[in-house]
Amino acid sequence: xxxxxxxxxxxxxxxxxxxxxxxxxxxxxxxxxxxxxxxxxxxxxxxxxxxxxxxxxxxxxxxxxxxxxxxxxxxxxxxxxxxxxxxxxxxxxxxxxxxxxxxxxxxxxxxxxxxxxxxxxxxxxxxxxxxxxxxxxxxxxxxxxxxxxxxxxxxxxxxxxxxxxxxxxxxxxxxxxxxxxxxxxxxxxxxxxxxxxxxxxxxxxxxxxxxxxxxxxxxxxxxxxxxxxxxxxxxxxxxxxxxxxxxxxxxxxxxxxxxxxxxxxxxxxxxxxxxxxxxxxxxxxxxxxxxxxxxxxxxxxxxxxxxxxxxxxxxxxxxxxxxxxxxxxxxxxxxxxxxxxxxxxxxxxxxxxxxxxxxxxxxxxxxxxxxxxxxxxxxxxxxxxxxxxxxxxxxxxxxxxxxxxxxxxxxxxxxxxxxxxxxxxxxxxxxxxxxxxxxxxxxxxxxxxxxxxxxxxxxxxxxx
Numbered sequence: 001x002x003x004x005x006x007x008x009x010x011x012x013x014x015x016x017x018x019x020x021x022x023x024x025x026x027x028x029x030x031x032x033x034x035x036x037x038x039x040x041x042x043x044x045x046x047x048x049x050x051x052x053x054x055x056x057x058x059x060x061x062x063x064x065x066x067x068x069x070x071x072x073x074x075x076x077x078x079x080x081x082x083x084x085x086x087x088x089x090x091x092x093x094x095x096x097x098x099x100x101x102x103x104x105x106x107x108x109x110x111x112x113x114x115x116x117x118x119x120x121x122x123x124x125x126x127x128x129x130x131x132x133x134x135x136x137x138x139x140x141x142x143x144x145x146x147x148x149x150x151x152x153x154x155x156x157x158x159x160x161x162x163x164x165x166x167x168x169x170x171x172x173x174x175x176x177x178x179x180x181x182x183x184x185x186x187x188x189x190x191x192x193x194x195x196x197x198x199x200x201x202x203x204x205x206x207x208x209x210x211x212x213x214x215x216x217x218x219x220x221x222x223x224x225x226x227x228x229x230x231x232x233x234x235x236x237x238x239x240x241x242x243x244x245x246x247x248x249x250x251x252x253x254x255x256x257x258x259x260x261x262x263x264x265x266x267x268x269x270x271x272x273x274x275x276x277x278x279x280x281x282x283x284x285x286x287x288x289x290x291x292x293x294x295x296x297x298x299x300x301x302x303x304x305x306x307x308x309x310x311x312x313x314x315x316x317x318x319x320x321x322x323x324x325x326x327x328x329x330x331x332x333x334x335x336x337x338x339x340x341x342x343x344x345x346x347x348x349x350x351x352x353x354x355x356x357x358x359x360x361x362x363x364x365x366x367x368x369x370x371x372x373x374x375x376x377x378x379x380x381x382x383x384x385x386x387x388x389x390x391x392x393x394x395x396x397x398x399x400x401x402x403x404x405x406x407x408x409x410x411x412x413x414x415x416x417x418x419x420x421x422x423x424x425x426x427x428x429x430x431x432x433x434x435x436x437x438x439x440x441x442x443x444x445x446x447x448x449x450x451x452x453x454x455x456x457x458x459x460x461x462x463x464x
Contacts, residue, residue: 001071003052006031006038013059013335014039015217016052016083018075020066020091020205021155022119022148024141030210036061036217041071043143045151047158049074054081059336062086063213066180066204067155069169070095074158077165084336085376087216088172090181090204092189093164095155100189102181111152116145125179128203136205170376171361172197173212180204196361196379200372208372215373218335220291220312227269228292230419234270237418240402240454245273245328247400248357248458249280252326255395255460256353260284261323264347266313267291267330271298277326278302287322289313314340321349329456331358332375337383341390345463354392354461360399362455369441383459392461399457405449409438412450 004025013036017028025040032038036059041052044067052075054060060083064072069091076086094101110122123140127133174186174197181204190197200206227234262285268274269290278286286306288299293310309318313327314334325344334340344354361377368374378386380397387394406412438450445451 001041001046001048001051001075002043003039003041006040007034008037008039011035011037012057013037013061013217014054014057015061015063015213016041016054017213018042018062018064018068018072020068021151022141022143023068024143026139026141027136028210029139031213034214034217035219041068041075042141043147043151044071044158045147045154047154049078052079058339059084061216061335063089063216064091065089065209066091067095069093070155070159073165073168074162076168082168082338084338085171085216085378086169087376088169088190088195089206089209089212090173090175090178090186092181092186093167094159094189096159097185100185100192102185107152107156111149111156114145114149114152119145119148122180126204128177128179128205128207132203132205132207167193167195169193169195170378170382171195173206173372174199175202175204175206176200177202178204194379196377198368198372198374202372206372212372216376218333218375220333223333224291230417231270231292231295233418235272237415238272240404241329241419242272243402244357244454244456245276247456248273248326248328248355249276251396251458251460252277252355253280256281256324256355258323262321262349263287263324263326264318264322265289266325266327267333268294269330270295271302273326273328274299275301278304281324283324285322287318287320289318317343317347321347322352323349324353324355326355328357329359331356332363332377337378338386338389341386341392345391348463350463352463354387354459354463356459356461358457358459360455360457362401362453365453365455366442366451367438370437377457380457383457387459387461391464393464394459394461396458396460399455402454402456404452404454405445405447406452407449409436409442409450412438412452415452 015036015038017040019040019042023042028040062072062083069088070093073093092101096107124133127136172190172195174183176183176199259282263283264287266289268288289309291312359377383397
């Protein structure tokens, strides 16, 4: 396996892209402008999945495309590296399989008939359109047909020699117009592996490939800007967040009868959750964090001394410890939950408690019909593993569904804007155009309303 850095500026985050069969770095040159360091792994001819080191990075995001999903699975198993997030695009860990990959008949025919002419036909099927194929050919890999043959043979032999690795994936994309790896085979694998997947109306090499990769990184500056712009309207439009905050407090009270604790709240925002728990839990000390300068007038009604800690709550921490760390509807913006939990354990006093809400895979699921972009939500199982590794005993990990209704698709989008929820760096699309897209893809209820699903995930955990 070869690898090459597209960008290496000493950032603490690395985006590691596992390319598909027959690739090099040329088709992915456009990713060099990402805010993180970027490396591309390719050419799996030597079946060596141990020669890639990612030392020096605090945060690793793995994205794999096509047969790169197979290679990334082997690498994660061999290296025992657990990335913060692992995302698969149009591939499975089983590259040659009649049910969960490319059927043997098609794979063997590709290998037996491989030539420059057949390769050009492959590119046409891969890209899905003449325009997309022409653009790809402008930056096609500089690889010989013979090297591609050797790589296919190596992939076939490696897949036959060893069973598919244990699942280490958090999310998958499946293109419905994929003419390389049958979509039904991909969906079969991810369904049985219990990995959430998004269906996209695209080809094997998606037209929006770079944008999918780009939106897999959280732009904290953009998140900050979006929420600051929404402070004046947040409380009026944040009905689902208010419901979630109330449910989180109920679960907190059920697990914890102690009052008068020192509390550190991450992502306090306008104080929606703060104002609920302060009268009930009566904290003796209170430290409020947010990435943005919060509207302090919102906290005057607390009648309780508090301190503000304005910083990225994922990476920066007060120089003291607490009895409770709490957070409502904020951690979906974190890039590396396992790393955060390790830090949180050091911030908590003995027998300290984590009280958190974030979101699970079906959050805003209706929007997936109009846009392939979403945050990276860890599964409850991954949360459980991360909590245990960080030194916590989970008391509760549960998710719920909250259905919100709106009079129109435009009202639905407006509610997201007014609460800063649309904090992803996505290709520009006007609200009117987005609403029109939703009107075609998102059916109304029998009552004529537009529906949007929130999928909160609640975590209560005790420091061991």
